[in-house]
Amino acid sequence: MRITALQIAPTEAASELAMEPIILTDSLEKVYRVGKVKVPALRGVTLTIDQGEFVAVVGPSGCGKSTLLHILGGLTRPTAGRVLVDGNDFCCMKDAEMTRFRRDKIGFVFQRYNLLPTLSARQNIALAQEIAGNGFNPHRFERVTKLLGIEGKLNSRPFALSGGEQQRVAIARAVICEPKLLLADEPTGNLDSENSQVVLSMLRQLNEELRQSVVMITHNPEAAAFADRIVRMRDGRIVSN
């Protein structure tokens, strides 16, 4: 993998700094291969996001927002360029290490909620704790479910919940294990404006009360207004930051 010349502090030194950025990317490129056709999704993304920031990423459909989020969450690797998330340099990590990184540091929220349909809300949230392997933490569980206002819905299965409720359960699942970084891909894309407001103010609340770093993709300018900072993308590049 090609690494550009930009000076990035070594991991050990960086972690000693109090305000080490949660995300550092440098000239990130991603090319998808569809048959013989190459689809460039990212064409050099350089981005820094600090701990505790709430950043919105906006841009037209197909500009590479989801791709960026997937790379930041360790679901796929960049074709070129460098990524450091919480001091972890992806280029040096094996697949198993990426999985462990995802488990310990990242919470995902998707547009389609992505709850397991056969499990109740409570089991969906507990599953994240089971996979993380640090056991059930009732205090954290209570705090998160209360913050998201889903205490009364914990025994329902996803199909019995409204879209807004499902998304709140999905957020609870994403943050239950105290990830360093919450990545949300159009979390309000399937919700009406009322439910969108609820979900967005909850993300804001998580950010303020738990100092949760959040990167949120959105189409909606109103949603983006909830963030501290707005990053605009176009054709695989950042156009304003």
Place this chain on the structure above:
Amino acid sequence: MILQNIWHRPIRTVVCVLAVGIEVGMVMLVVGLTHGMLHDSATRVEGVGADIMVQPPNSSYFLGLTSAPMPVAIANRLQQLPHVRAVTPVLFQFESAHGLSLIWGIDMKTWNQVTGGFVYREGGPFQGPYDVLVDDWYARAEKIKVGDPVNLLNHVFKVSGIVMHGKGGRLFIPLTTADNLAEQEDRASAFFIKCTDPGYTQAVIQSAETLLPKYTVRSVQEYMSMMTSNDIPAMTDFNAVLIAVAVIIGFLIIFLSMYTTVTERTREVGILKSLGASKGYIMEVVLKEAWLLSALGVVTGYLIAWLGRKVMVTVFPTLTVELTVQWALIAGVLALAGALLGALYPALRAARLDPIEALAYE
């Protein structure tokens, strides 16, 4: 989660469990039946009371399968050997009309000398060439009384007597009649020898072998221990084929079921991966589900075997089905192993899915 997955597709679960159950039940019943029937017939051979059996060269352990019968006249030469009290020839014939039964063609006079004679429950010895003796089990199973006509070997026989079970076969006809029906003269499939004292068995075997080289001469005791052991050569082959077929069917069912399950749940696998589930975790989920399905199947199989045995011995009282703990364990372990093997590829496939493609899967 594994339990929920199992309840999520109840029909698939029931079909899988039943298939594995039938696999296990079939293995246990067929093995139980073959062993039961062999042990039962071996016990009845022992019940003849002879010390030695003589069979033609290369003859099978299965009495009815003996090929070229021997001249009855050999009996006279065996009779001349020292320490021989009595020799009786028997011609075996298969009758397949009512289930499979082995008919013993016997020479009443020498038979009585070797065996000490039948215990008659009803009626008495043969009076004509087309008389048949049946044992009390057969009589009860077929609801036969003395004097009833019985169709055997394309002939109508008359029941002249009902004898106590345990001595040789369940159906006896005169040796000469058996020879006639087999279109041969004075032939026997086996000779049973009674020594003057059981202590002379080995000595008589030696002299019989000298007299009849190439013939199969063995003590009834040896025959018994071969037949009641669980590794009769021909049986092991038969059982191995049967078990292989059953295990392959179980393997395929679990394979197909888990393969479609994994495909159907591609998206859920993607979700697990986004939560940071490792390959090992995902494989474990799939394998545990397969394991649970087949464990339920094994329990169902035990029930099927138990019920099947009940039905079989009720409908065919002359059948003996021996269900043993040993074979229950073998069938169970094989079914579980087959299932895990069948789930292995689907589990690997799930573990290797690309998380992004899995999450995009509809």
